[in-house]
Amino acid sequence: MSPIQRLVDAFHRLPGIGPKSAQRLAYHVLRAPVEEARDLAEALLHVKESIVLCARCQNVTDRSPCRICADTSRERTVICVVEEPLDVVAIDRTGGYRGLYHVLHGVVSPSDGIGPEDLKIEELLRRLRDVDTEVTEIIVATNPNLQGEATSMYLARLLRPLGLKVTRLARGLPAGADLEYADDVTLGRAMEYRQEV
């Protein structure tokens, strides 16, 4: 296999990169100065070598415990459980949540061969059984689809016996949405989960 083809294939394996984009990226690297290529290669290796999972929240980090877990100004009574590391970034960006996180690294989906034992659930239970735990509430922030709901129900049944309050993110209309263009399911949910003003 030619070196160019090897690079094209490597890009093609990345999520969201089709064959045409892979070609474009490969030829961009080919034309770029050698420093840029070296920088990219080093960045790729460095991220794999230096990034670990936080021993507490299982988020990706360059040091364990991660910055969020180590931050003493954060509330220690509530843990927000998310599917992926990017969800932590999304929720933290809102600035409205100042508690801790736990990253599951996936959702229950039997047809993809993923059961509860493949997720970081045991790690969550270990955190909650810790004698020093101050946690009283778990917010389940999995996606509002079938697999997300299955995961959330499984967690709720596991966590309620521990005497914890288990909550779920609200479902309904996105901010700035136009009622006229909302689909039936979303609108129906928004009606079902309406709030008093």
Next chain:
Amino acid sequence: MHIAHLTLTNVRSFRRLDLALEPGRHVIAGDNAQGKSNLLEAVQMLATARTLRGGTDLDVISWPAVEEDPLPVARLEAAVQTAQGKRTLEIAVIAQETPPGMRPTRASRRFRVNGVARRASDLIGQLRVVMFSADDLEIIAGAPAVRRRYLDITLSQFDGAYLRALQRYGRVLEQRNSLLRKLQERRGRPDELDFWDDELASTGALIAQRRADAIRALARDAAERYAELAPSEAEDLAICYVPRLPPAVAEAIREHDLADRLRATLVEERREDILRGVTRWGPHRDDVQFLIGGRHAGNSASRGQQRTAALALRLAEVELSTRRSGDAPVLLLDDILSELDPARRERILQVAYGVDQVLITTPDEDRPSREEMPDAVRYRLAEGILTRQ
């Protein structure tokens, strides 16, 4: 309702079809293999969002486009006029991007309603059609899966809750069956089934109840139509729903607690389900029985009786669709008139004058004749080109 405008681009045998339509009857004559059925199937696809005749999405795109265009796309567009106003529907079937020189092997569908990108479920039902074709015989004589597909296509067009439950049921069933196979290999724990059983029960109960209601209405009307279509025949048509539920649960199909009973069944039957690695109870295994003179129409009725039963069912469907949504569906008659005797043709033409719009294809310009349908707009279809006469 009626279709005010239909545009097909690169759809099967049509490179380009641009057709302004009025309410009323439209007769499209043409020799075989000129694309008559393709035209009606394209309209049906705009109504049901389903690729038809067992073909793949890629088969919707015309061959010259797949061979020559850098990015082959088939586009189906319709402007539909209903009592509630005008809406535009669009389906784009887009071939998968391939490296130069390679032929695409797959395609995907994109849907728009009133110009806004939507899911298939938001498109379905915006245009309602009832298609009569020679394939209808399969509903009577074919496998149970054909009858379930018939029910799903029919009900989804006027029952949004049914469509949503059906889609969710399919996803849940796939997950539950995967979990059963995993448990069969003694991996995982049976209580992981709880969530999937709950979901399967609530969506499955809705599906079963809506099917029961629809079949009751179809059975009553189809029996009457059958008697009218075959006045000399002593035998009658009966249609019954055969839900795949234990008898005690099936008896309670109209009860509000059907979901609880179905859930109890799923929990009770877990051991056996795990053993077989498959969900054995629920509407994915339903059937519908067609009985003529009390005997199974599929294997003991004559070809003629089966054909009459299929026709009666479609006529009942027109009534059900009209009753459930307030206005009549568009009728699509795919080359069915030439094989009917004059009395039956007369009956179909009567129905054709009871709805807003009918599209009829025929290999024989004289079926229906100008006397039978004096006001029809007539077209000639040859080599993918439609000419108004």
